Amino acid sequence: MIEAAARTTPDAATRGRLWRKIARRPVGIFAFAVLAAILLAVTFGPSLVPHSPTRTNARAILQPPSAEHWLGTDELGRDVFARVLSGGRVSMAVGLFSMLVGLSLGLAIGGTAGYFGGRVEGVLMRLVDAFMAIPTFFLILVIVTSFGNHPVTIIITVGLGFWAQMARVGHAEFKRFRNHEFVEASRALGGTHARVMTRHILPQVLPQATVLATLGVGWAILTEAALSYLGLGIQPPLASWGNMLQNAQGYLWRAPVLAVWPGLFIAVTVLSFNLLGNALRDVLDPRA
């Protein structure tokens, strides 16, 4: 009984209210639609475009947009449209997975610190402070230098740049809920700490985590792009929006338009994540 009451299952009425709230945020819905379109395009697009993103063509370098090459070709004669799509696949994947890494690590460590308090809290939160004192980008530099730039490493690294912030939120939220009656009730019924944390407190924290996660994906995409732009992230010939920009900078005087497309895609994608995040905050987080 108490178990069931403790769990937050929104009934039909609250769900209806939620939908009405969402419907009043056209910007959020629009952003969501844009993201869905981009996600579809980068998932299925590369196999629909007749050009390979990596095949070079010495007879068609730096061409302007045409019916054949929608966004023209780059310095090696590769189709820019195909590259933007397959680069987007990489950027999106890195963004989403690094957010998951940062979110789960942050919630786990911050949540543990907040839930148990005392010495555990002291040690873990000092660790978080130390992480926060290293400017994120330097931390990422150190890790990438030491562990190389395999895409999986990049995902974990970018996620690590984000976990300390999540840990602070997780810490505050778990601390807020740990003395609530539903926690006590579950403990009294024999629930383990792990069960209380994952089954009872975590659902309470989810709305706020969703908002932060949405904004976090945008941040992760920006960070990956910056890393790849600096030559430390995704390596050519694999395209990513960041390393396309790095290439383009060498041809600013001959083909400035090369630098426009990848950046535009980054900006639109990140903007959509930010707008969606803000809309979600308005809907899900009553305290903000």
Add this chain to the structure above:
Amino acid sequence: MIEYVARRLAQGVFVLFLVSLLTFFLINLAPGGPSSLIDFQSTAAEREARMRQYGLDRPVQERYLTWLAGAVRGDLGRSINQGLPVSRLLAQRLPITLTLGGTALVLAALFGIVLGVTAALQRDRWPDHLIGSVATLGMSTPSFWLGILAIIVFAVNFGWLPAAGNASIGRAFDLGDRLRHLVLPAGVLAFSLMPNVIRTTRAAVLETRAADYVRTARAKGLVERVVLVKHTMRNALVPVVAMLGLIATVLFSGSVVIESVFGWAGVGRLAIEAANGRDYPVILGVTLLAGTIVVTVNLLVDLLYAVIDPRIRHD
């Protein structure tokens, strides 16, 4: 007060110690760590000699202690690729980064606060929406892309401003020339920092404007300008200063990217060169420098609170 400062300093030193420990062991225990600088084309004797030169023949905890003992005295070791002491490299590059970062911070604070206050005073009217959109846009646009676009527009198309470097090569010091080189990088960096300042200022002003003492000030007939400057702004400044402190951290990360876009030979560029060249002592030194600055700025910000808001006491 003095006791507070001492305690905070001790905490700061401890955090820096953790930072150095973390960085040192991350670098040294990684599969691509310093030992990989020994290539296999050299003879065994050469390799051994090089290992000894960089002290890599000793266990990692011993190397850390040696490094730490040096670092405490300001000796951060030598760069593997450039052969120079790391501390001298940092001293050479730091002024360039500080010029860029400092200018950007001032610009971001100035425009950010003005726009944030305007947005708050014009709440829910078109200036507020416009400023809010600019802030969201600024947060979402990659700064290096903005930098590249700025180069295309102002350097390539119009030829008004130089595309790279912090001074014309081979020319004696010339303030006008320096400033012309500073405009684009500092402007772009400031634009990418501004959104945070705008948001914080807007929220802080809106919150203080709803306070009772502001209503009292109006009720006793004070001019709106006085209410705004003396009652609202002074109190709204606390969170804004906190924000600026946080920005100092972001500033470093932003500077790494912007220095690369515009070819500035600052600390950020040094870090990238070191990362690409696996120059471990330099990476370690740069990270420690960045950490030191962040810790110092945070302490200064906390002390500044007490100046702005006399109710905040550090006992």
